[in-house]
Amino acid sequence: MLTRASPSLKALVVRSARGLGFHLVRVTTAEPMPEHERIARERVRQGCMEGMPWFTEGRAELGSNPQALLPGARSIIVVGVDYLPHEEGPASAPGSAVGRVARYAPWSDYHGAMKERLRALVRAVERHLGRPVRSRVFVDDSPLLERAVAERAGLGWFGKNTNILTPTHGSWVFLGAVITDLELEPDGPLKKSCGSCIRCIPACPTGAIVAPYVIDATRCISYLTIECRGPIPRHLRPLVGDWLFGCDICQEVCPVNRDLPSPAPTGVSSPLRRTGFSALELVPLLSMTEEEFRKRFRDSPVRRAKRVGLQRNACVVLGNLGDRTALPALGRVLREGEPLVRGHAAWALGRLGGAQAARLLQAALAQESDPWVREEICVAVEGMAAEAVDCQGERAYPGTGVAAKHACL
Numbered sequence: 001m002l003t004r005a006s007p008s009l010k011a012l013v014v015r016s017a018r019g020l021g022f023h024l025v026r027v028t029t030a031e032p033m034p035e036h037e038r039i040a041r042e043r044v045r046q047g048c049m050e051g052m053p054w055f056t057e058g059r060a061e062l063g064s065n066p067q068a069l070l071p072g073a074r075s076i077i078v079v080g081v082d083y084l085p086h087e088e089g090p091a092s093a094p095g096s097a098v099g100r101v102a103r104y105a106p107w108s109d110y111h112g113a114m115k116e117r118l119r120a121l122v123r124a125v126e127r128h129l130g131r132p133v134r135s136r137v138f139v140d141d142s143p144l145l146e147r148a149v150a151e152r153a154g155l156g157w158f159g160k161n162t163n164i165l166t167p168t169h170g171s172w173v174f175l176g177a178v179i180t181d182l183e184l185e186p187d188g189p190l191k192k193s194c195g196s197c198i199r200c201i202p203a204c205p206t207g208a209i210v211a212p213y214v215i216d217a218t219r220c221i222s223y224l225t226i227e228c229r230g231p232i233p234r235h236l237r238p239l240v241g242d243w244l245f246g247c248d249i250c251q252e253v254c255p256v257n258r259d260l261p262s263p264a265p266t267g268v269s270s271p272l273r274r275t276g277f278s279a280l281e282l283v284p285l286l287s288m289t290e291e292e293f294r295k296r297f298r299d300s301p302v303r304r305a306k307r308v309g310l311q312r313n314a315c316v317v318l319g320n321l322g323d324r325t326a327l328p329a330l331g332r333v334l335r336e337g338e339p340l341v342r343g344h345a346a347w348a349l350g351r352l353g354g355a356q357a358a359r360l361l362q363a364a365l366a367q368e369s370d371p372w373v374r375e376e377i378c379v380a381v382e383g384m385a386a387e388a389v390d391c392q393g394e395r396a397y398p399g400t401g402v403a404a405k406h407a408c409l
């Protein structure tokens with residue numbers, strides 16, 4: 001029978017998925033998830049998803065109702081792919097200023113690779129059954145609330161940082177799913193939780209974990225450096241630290257993630273490839289053309305930040321690192337970059353301070369016409385002057401022409 005939950009069909013699904021490189025495979029029903037819908041809608045209303053206009057209440061409704069995503073759905077196959085690098089990528093040039101990237105960034109883009117293998121999984125089942133199977137595959141870029149289905153399938157449990165923690169790979173897993181009309185025997189949720197541990201909450205540098213299981217995405221460095229398309233709010237820039245793309249802090253401090261068993265060799269190739277960097281040199285990013293960006297990050301999740309976003313982030317990290325050798329490069333981008341990058345370069349120069357930075361800012365102000373960039377330059381100049389007054393009782397940069405306030409009026 002095609003519709004009966006047969007243990008051998010489930011075994012075939014699990015075996016095939018493992019054979020295709022998925023480290024974790026579980027099954028859940030296609031029932032709706034009203035409680036997750038309620039919470040996701042609430043997060044939208046609370047403004048936690050602001051800046052991601054695609055994350056709407058309508059999306060929350062759709063993503064918690066598998067039937068709406070595939071009418072006639074009966075089961076959801078949920079998979080996890082381990083992305084913890086078990087060996088480090090090549091180190092960057094000694095002495096160069098580098099930005100940290102999230103641990104998933106050095107892998108080839110997981111969306112396409114995982115979807116391709118999920119489709120191969122469906123084909124394997126179709127071959128076995130000798131009939132087409134109705135199905136839809138999901139990896140990240142669709143409304144399905146993937147963490148909620150992963151929890152229900154028992155792939156892992158919700159950490160208080162909202163990531164799904166698995167017993168074998170911690171939270172270092174990408175999630176994917178196939179909603180299908182196959183009747184598969186469901187797995188149950190794990191009887192596990194983080195108990196009283198709250199280590200991730202105070203560890204978050206921006207205070208984005210506003211309560212257990214609640215992320216204010218507008219404060220999350222991952223949002224700020226990847227999804228945010230405009231300026232990074234000024235008060236959050238110092239807190240971004242050296243994160244150029246994404247952030248792993250709330251995962252790094254998690255005891256579950258630190259005490260992981262060594263991965264058992266599977267003998268099967270992962271859907272993902274290492275693309276070969278574990279940090280990125282910042283100054284070369286500033287002068288990268290669109291074509292160079294596309295070429296370098298063609299098959300990388302870093303592409304998601306877009307060139308201008310990555311250059312914006314590079315300015316913020318350079319400002320935070322306090323590396324004065326970056327002054328000329330920041331000065332150049334302040335003259336020649338896109339407005340978003342110019343504004344952040346101004347901020348970085350203000351943060352680095354000193355006479356050379358002041359001269360660069362003053363010169364840029366004389367030719368800048370974008371109102372927002374002018375404001376950034378002015379704020380940078382004012383900050384430097386205020387700092388100088390605080391430290392020395394007088395303006396520190398006589399002769400540079402930099403004077404706070406009136407330059408901006």
Ligand code: B12
Pocket residue numbers: 036037039040043055102103104139140141142143144145146147148158161162163164165171172173174175176212213214215217220222223226227245246247248250
């Ligand atoms: C939007 C999004 C983001 C946003 C918002 C994050 C967020 N917390 O929602 C931003 C850009 C900030 C982001 C960041 C990251 N993301 Co993201 N992101 C997504 C995306 C596209 C949607 C997530 C979503 O629906 N959020 C809606 C909100 C309401 O859900 P939630 O915050 O998780 O809230 C749930 C829990 O709190 C739970 N809950 C609430 N109260 C309670 C109480 C109890 C007791 C319990 C148990 C549970 C519980 O219910 C809520 C609703 O389900 C998914 C892919 C997908 N389609 O699902 C990937 C996804 C969640 N991201 C992923 C990853 C890897 C990341 C980063 C680690 C990347 C990085 N290193 O920079 C960070 C982690 C930041 C963090 N601490 O969450 C993975 C997570 C894998 C995993 N093991 O969990 C996913 C699943 C992508 C994938 N396919 O692999 N992401």
Ligand code: SF4
Pocket residue numbers: 161203204205206207208209215219220221222247248249250251
């Ligand atoms: S990813 Fe970083 S910024 Fe976002 S919640 Fe975790 S620690 Fe905070």
